[in-house]
Amino acid sequence: MNAANTESQIKHHLIKKDYTSAFNLIVEEYKERLYWHIRKIVLIHDDADDVLQNTFIKAWRYIKDFKGDSKLYTWLFKIATNESITFLNKKKKKNEDSIEPYEIYLSNKLEADEYFNGDTAQKILQKAILKLPEKQRIIFNMKYFDEMKYTEISEILDTSIGALKASYHHAVKKIEEFVKEL
Amino acid sequence: MKKTFNISDNGFSIPENYFESISEDIQTKINEENLYRRFGKKIPFSVPLGYFNNISAETFTEKKPAIQLYHKLKPYLSIAAGIIIIFGIWQLLLTNIDPDTTKFSKLNTDTSKYLNTDSNNKLTLNDINMTDISNELDLYIDNTDELTLIEISNEEEVKNIEIDSEEIYNYLMDYADESEFNEIIAGL
Incomplete structure (x- = not known):
């Protein structure tokens, strides 16, 4: 079954108010895509697992309110992105008393993470991405790794295409500079 | 000189400010290509074995009652907490701010055996x-x-x-x- 078919099937369940069947399909269809989207933002597997759970719990709680004006895919990615940002902000707040910034802490933790299996070059790239401001980092991941279209990113992040292009341009430039320094 | 097309010429249109940002877009593409050649696009993360197989809708819908109960009780919990705080502050004011009141109440207890009220509700002395x-x-x-x-x-x-x-x-x-x-x- 392709993604378009699944999406129309989910919408069909929603119209019939069969929320349980709709939610079963949502989880099966989107669990991996949402996980990787979240993982690229929070980096650590355990954290990504927590955020994925929060995302689906929220999706289940508000599934009755989903109007179908936007794509289901956009709606879910929006929830996942917001949950990831909320999670990172909480972690940063907890880390306020620490001398090292949360990004440095994450960078160090990444090296020790048993579920990080990249080579040295990929480690360098991830460390460079971590130096970007939060929103620029999310835009870079969505464009560079997921190859999403600016129109899709625009819907998920509620940002104009012009602003996204500018943000991505700066992100790529900064990463090039970071990796040159290393 | 910039060349633009409009609908009246050939039926095509272009996004607003397309040609104004094209040089920046090309530069971004070049930098992106450089990154790709050096680092690739492989995501360097993995997950525990069978992780995605263990994720099912039931995992999240089972949590529903607790979450709904909390959300239903949330406004009442806030009100209850408010009442407790106000009561606590009131008690604190009574015991700490007016020490004379406390002494007086003790005195009342001690002297109550000597005092009485008559049929007109006037205070009288006992024997x-x-x-x-x-x-x-x-x-x-x-x-x-x-x-x-x-x-x-x-x-x-x-x-x-x-x-x-x-x-x-x-x-x-x-x-x-x-x-x-x-x-x-x-x-x-």
Whole structure:
């Protein structure tokens, strides 16, 4: 079954108010895509697992309110992105008393993470991405790794295409500079 | 010179400001290509074995009752917490800010056995016996001389007290006015 078919099937369940069947399909269809989207933002597997759970719990709680004006895919990615940002902000707040910034802490933790299996070059790239401001980092991941279209990113992040292009341009430039320094 | 197309020429249109940002877009693409050649696009993360197989809709819908119960109770919990805080502050004010009130209430407890209200709801004194007074004085009077005076306030003992004239004279000089003084002297 392709993604378009699944999406129309989910919408069909929603119209019939069969929320349980709709939610079963949502989880099966989107669990991996949402996980990787979240993982690229929070980096650590355990954290990504927590955020994925929060995302689906929220999706289940508000599934009755989903109007179908936007794509289901956009709606879910929006929830996942917001949950990831909320999670990172909480972690940063907890880390306020620490001398090292949360990004440095994450960078160090990444090296020790048993579920990080990249080579040295990929480690360098991830460390460079971590130096970007939060929103620029999310835009870079969505464009560079997921190859999403600016129109899709625009819907998920509620940002104009012009602003996204500018943000991505700066992100790529900064990463090039970071990796040159290393 | 920039060349633009419009719908009237050939039916095509372009996004707003397309040509204004094209040089920046190309530059971004070049930098992106450089990154790709050096790092690739492989995501360097993995997950525990069978992780995605263990994720099912039931995992999240089972949590529903607890979440819904919390959300239903949330406004009531806030109100209850507010009432408790206000009650706590009120109690704190009563006990700490007005210490006299506390003392007074203690006094009321002690003296309640002497006080009564009559049929018109007016406050009256109950019968007070000598033992009660003695007990109260034992509690509040420290001065030995005063206690001695009270202890000898028995009529027989008073008769046996010997007071010389000089003591009487000194007392009268200290406390009596002139008319009283003359009256007492005349009596002697």
